[in-house]
Amino acid sequence: MKRRNNRQAELADAIVDPGRRRLLKAAGLGIGSLSLAGTGILASTPARALATNARIVIVGAGAAGLAAANRLSATLDGARITLIDRRERHLYQPGLTLVATGLWKPGQTIDENQRYVPRNVDWIQASVSEFDPDANRVVTDTGDTIDYDYLIVTTGLHVDFDAIEGMSPELIGREGIGCVYDNPEHATRTWEMIDRYTTEGGVGLFTRGPGGIKCAGAPLKVAMLTEDLAQRRGHRDRLEMVYNSPGAGLFSQPDMDQFLKEEFPRRDIAINWHHRLVGIEPEQRRATFATPDGDIRFDYDFIHVVPPMRAPDALGNSPLAWQEGSFADDGNWMEVDRHSMQHPRYPNVFGAGDCVGTPIGKTAASVKAQVPVVVDNLVSVIAGRELTASYNGYTSCPLITSRGQAILVEFDYNLDMVPSFPFISPYREHWVPWIMKDKFLKAAYNAMLRGRV
Amino acid sequence: MAFSIFGILAVLLEFIRPFLPLILAVVIIELMLLVVALRRNGLLNTFRALKSTVPIGVVGFVIGIFTVPWMTGAERSNLAGIIDWLSLFGASFALGLIAMLLVWPPFALFRHRAS
Ligand SMILES: Cc1cc2nc3c(=O)[nH]c(=O)nc-3n(C[C@H](O)[C@H](O)[C@H](O)COP(=O)(O)OP(=O)(O)OC[C@H]3O[C@@H](n4cnc5c(N)ncnc54)[C@H](O)[C@@H]3O)c2cc1C
Numbered sequence: 001m002k003r004r005n006n007r008q009a010e011l012a013d014a015i016v017d018p019g020r021r022r023l024l025k026a027a028g029l030g031i032g033s034l035s036l037a038g039t040g041i042l043a044s045t046p047a048r049a050l051a052t053n054a055r056i057v058i059v060g061a062g063a064a065g066l067a068a069a070n071r072l073s074a075t076l077d078g079a080r081i082t083l084i085d086r087r088e089r090h091l092y093q094p095g096l097t098l099v100a101t102g103l104w105k106p107g108q109t110i111d112e113n114q115r116y117v118p119r120n121v122d123w124i125q126a127s128v129s130e131f132d133p134d135a136n137r138v139v140t141d142t143g144d145t146i147d148y149d150y151l152i153v154t155t156g157l158h159v160d161f162d163a164i165e166g167m168s169p170e171l172i173g174r175e176g177i178g179c180v181y182d183n184p185e186h187a188t189r190t191w192e193m194i195d196r197y198t199t200e201g202g203v204g205l206f207t208r209g210p211g212g213i214k215c216a217g218a219p220l221k222v223a224m225l226t227e228d229l230a231q232r233r234g235h236r237d238r239l240e241m242v243y244n245s246p247g248a249g250l251f252s253q254p255d256m257d258q259f260l261k262e263e264f265p266r267r268d269i270a271i272n273w274h275h276r277l278v279g280i281e282p283e284q285r286r287a288t289f290a291t292p293d294g295d296i297r298f299d300y301d302f303i304h305v306v307p308p309m310r311a312p313d314a315l316g317n318s319p320l321a322w323q324e325g326s327f328a329d330d331g332n333w334m335e336v337d338r339h340s341m342q343h344p345r346y347p348n349v350f351g352a353g354d355c356v357g358t359p360i361g362k363t364a365a366s367v368k369a370q371v372p373v374v375v376d377n378l379v380s381v382i383a384g385r386e387l388t389a390s391y392n393g394y395t396s397c398p399l400i401t402s403r404g405q406a407i408l409v410e411f412d413y414n415l416d417m418v419p420s421f422p423f424i425s426p427y428r429e430h431w432v433p434w435i436m437k438d439k440f441l442k443a444a445y446n447a448m449l450r451g452r453v
Numbered sequence: 454m455a456f457s458i459f460g461i462l463a464v465l466l467e468f469i470r471p472f473l474p475l476i477l478a479v480v481i482i483e484l485m486l487l488v489v490a491l492r493r494n495g496l497l498n499t500f501r502a503l504k505s506t507v508p509i510g511v512v513g514f515v516i517g518i519f520t521v522p523w524m525t526g527a528e529r530s531n532l533a534g535i536i537d538w539l540s541l542f543g544a545s546f547a548l549g550l551i552a553m554l555l556v557w558p559p560f561a562l563f564r565h566r567a568s
Contacts, residue, residue: 103526404527420456423536431537435525443467452463453456 064353070451201238202301333357517545
């Protein structure tokens with residue numbers, strides 16, 4: 001465990017009750033005393049920091065957790081910030097689609113969390129096994145209890161391979177099975193499967209988990225890049241490609257949905273509506289789909305498995321999860337106000353990233369938009385001010401249609417296109433979004449981790 | 454999602470971060486050569502040398518036009534619309550400029566020796 005020692009004694013403090021919290025605010029926070037911070041040349045945070053001795057715990061050191069830690073540490077002076085995550089390796093997940101389609105080397109997606117953890121933040125390498133928001137504490141799988149005044153939940157999500165009968169991550173790269181939603185090693189094995197399939201041909205089944213999944217564009221990109229590769233190799237006629245949608249659409253943004261509904265048939269990719277993958281028999285290379293007419297079995301030579309996704313169990317089974325409604329049924333997602341990102345029942349708790357139940361999101365692009373809102377609003381809560389920052393649902397997907405071309409799709413809760421660069425059409429395939437995805441988005445992602453964009 | 458100027462600089466910094474040591478080494482060597490050239494040759498001659506690098510810049514630009522799409526894993530047929538072509542011209546112009554700046558200090562030294 002790194003950087004833990006000096007935090008241990010402080011964290012053993014008794015639970016802070018609301019009364020004590022108010023006292024802390026009044027006495028310890030020293031709201032009036034402002035100190036200089038965040039004046040680094042590339043800091044986008046306020047030049048003046050708020051002095052506070054509040055204990056802030058961030059659970060999950062992925063895209064959202066690291067970005068929040070960096071922003072908070074630059075915005076607050078004296079806060080005791082603790083980051084909890086067992087994982088040391090940081091994955092640039094948006095690169096996994098490129099690894100799985102042979103466009104990137106796996107090493108391009110692998111980094112270290114340590115490089116992004118700010119100096120004044122304690123990093124506890126453990127997993128949270130219990131959230132106890134009534135007592136303002138979390139319990140780790142190593143048995144430690146960590147009290148907090150404020151909590152930010154950024155655990156990401158759980159890819160539920162078990163929800164597909166017969167499926168497990170170990171099967172990726174065997175018996176024609178591929179999946180981009182795991183790790184670089186499995187993305188590499190997926191590439192081996194796609195490489196073989198686009199040479200030998202046969203039936204290719206492309207699937208998509210129902211409900212909220214991270215980067216809902218990735219299954220579409222895998223299908224289109226596979227088709228493109230087969231074209232380039234001159235083997236397209238050997239492939240029978242079928243995309244199985246669990247619902248009646250391909251993409252949540254209606255213009256893009258329409259585009260894809262025309263693009264797939266144009267490229268001879270058949271579409272099955274309301275086909276949800278529920279089982280797989282690897283040895284027989286057979287997949288079972290639940291449809292309105294009952295279960296249907298298809299034989300395949302290649303299958304891209306996209307399981308359903310849900311909140312990690314520790315979070316999904318806690319009082320922080322939605323207790324009823326679609327976000328509870330879909331994946332036990334964390335409850336937040338969709339604009340302020342604050343928990344409605346626990347006002348000292350905020351959430352960001354893949355774990356929250358909001359109508360759209362679950363992209364690194366959403367994280368980029370959510371984290372500044374979380375940090376601004378948390379600082380407002382600490383300072384006793386009104387919450388003013390608001391997340392508009394921004395999400396983005398550079399929808400790669402072939403090697404060398406993509407559509408930069410950016411939209412909000414209203415499903416309106418909100419292009420960052422108005423001179424790049426969000427309705428047309430261009431070369432520039434491809435360069436962005438291939439060359440610049442990782443740089444933008446890293447800058448986000450450092451809290452600079 | 455608007456990017457501030459600091460945000461754009463931060464992204465560029467992250468983009469070049471893996472190559473920073475190499476870039477710094479090249480910049481230092483070039484600056485040292487330039488200082489030597491300035492001392493030996495004077496301001497006017499050193500800046501005249503810049504003029505003679507223009508053909509190199511033009512060659513860099515033309516090579517850029519033909520190779521930049523390929524360098525990005527794309528093909529010329531992937532360029533669609535004015536924004537793609539403007540970007541290609543911009544990137545090739547930058548390539549030409551970098552080529553000019555790279556050969557300028559050695560050129561400036563060479564001019565001195567030749568004169
Ligand atoms: C194949 C693929 C392609 C994608 N493409 C794009 C794209 O093109 N554009 C885009 O914007 N986004 C894309 N994304 C989505 C993007 O990567 C995620 O939305 C983003 O990483 C979410 O960040 P996060 O911090 O919420 O979760 P993560 O980055 O997954 O981090 C969660 C962290 O929480 C930790 N954790 C989990 N449970 C616990 C616990 N109980 N205790 C402590 N720590 C815990 C985990 O170890 C992990 O480190 C893609 C994702 C994938 C998989």
